[in-house]
Amino acid sequence: MNDPRPPAVLERLRGRLVVSCQAYPGEPLRDPDAMRRMALAALEGGAAGIRAQGLADLRAIRAAADVPLIGLWKDGAAGVVITPTAAHVREVAATGAEIVALDATARPRPDGRPYAESFAAAHAAGALVMADVATFAEGLRAAEAGADVVGTTLSGYTDDSPRLPGPDLELVARLAAALDVPVVAEGRIHSPTQARAALEAGAFAVVVGTAITHPTSLTRWFAAEVDAAHRPRPADLPASS
Numbered sequence: 396m397n398d399p400r401p402p403a404v405l406e407r408l409r410g411r412l413v414v415s416c417q418a419y420p421g422e423p424l425r426d427p428d429a430m431r432r433m434a435l436a437a438l439e440g441g442a443a444g445i446r447a448q449g450l451a452d453l454r455a456i457r458a459a460a461d462v463p464l465i466g467l468w469k470d471g472a473a474g475v476v477i478t479p480t481a482a483h484v485r486e487v488a489a490t491g492a493e494i495v496a497l498d499a500t501a502r503p504r505p506d507g508r509p510y511a512e513s514f515a516a517a518h519a520a521g522a523l524v525m526a527d528v529a530t531f532a533e534g535l536r537a538a539e540a541g542a543d544v545v546g547t548t549l550s551g552y553t554d555d556s557p558r559l560p561g562p563d564l565e566l567v568a569r570l571a572a573a574l575d576v577p578v579v580a581e582g583r584i585h586s587p588t589q590a591r592a593a594l595e596a597g598a599f600a601v602v603v604g605t606a607i608t609h610p611t612s613l614t615r616w617f618a619a620e621v622d623a624a625h626r627p628r629p630a631d632l633p634a635s636s
């Protein structure tokens with residue numbers, strides 16, 4: 396009989412918040428030590444785990460924190476970029492990340508190989524697989540292929556998923572009801588209320604990135620609102636002569 400309990404490292408995330416610490420190419424915080432500090436700050440605030448990108452960031456965070464680490468390696472400019480091949484998986488697992496996140500959408504993969512090979516590479520390295528999907532069908536397929544956890548990470552970022560302003564809670568609920576493996580809610584969770592709603596929809600854990608760790612986006616959100624309020628209304632403009 397299969398053991399229905401998730402592996403111990405996943406148990407540490409049950410009902411908890413994972414914080415994604417990522418800076419993008421060319422940004423001021425794109426630096427492993429900055430992301431290490433960001434991760435430590437998130438852990439001080441109550442995060443139970445960290446998700447991070449890039450081998451150097453993962454190594455720096457692994458050395459600093461003994462918490463479940465979801466690792467990924469974004470490589471490429473479009474399409475499947477999240478840990479796109481088995482070779483990337485092996486490198487990510489070698490950093491000590493217990494869980495390797497990878498794109499498990501139905502999109503063509505850069506090396507043309509099935510993602511089952513990436514799942515096998517993670518398992519051979521002793522790591523678990525977090526399958527990042529965009530649709531219900533992709534979630535079912537990834538679980539059947541042996542994913543240890545399924546994340547809604549890519550909903551809104553593929554041609555056949557809805558571009559919602561907030562999290563895809565319907566996808567979370569449908570996958571959580573259908574799958575035996577844990578479903579992690581990830582993507583555009585921008586408030587504590589939304590994080591709670593994701594858990595109430597059935598998520599095993601919640602990953603929040605931008606709203607906690609991306610100050611440039613946060614500043615943009617505030618600046619847009621402030622600038623809109625500051626723009627003079629027609630009644631405030633001096634009458635033209």
Ligand SMILES: CC(=O)N[C@H](C=O)[C@@H](O)[C@H](O)[C@H](O)COP(=O)(O)O
Nearest residue numbers: 415548552582583584603604605606
């Ligand atoms: C689509 C994609 O590439 N998502 C990436 C996955 O690792 C990250 O850029 C996101 O920040 C992460 O998923 C967390 O989501 P949010 O930042 O919306 O809380």
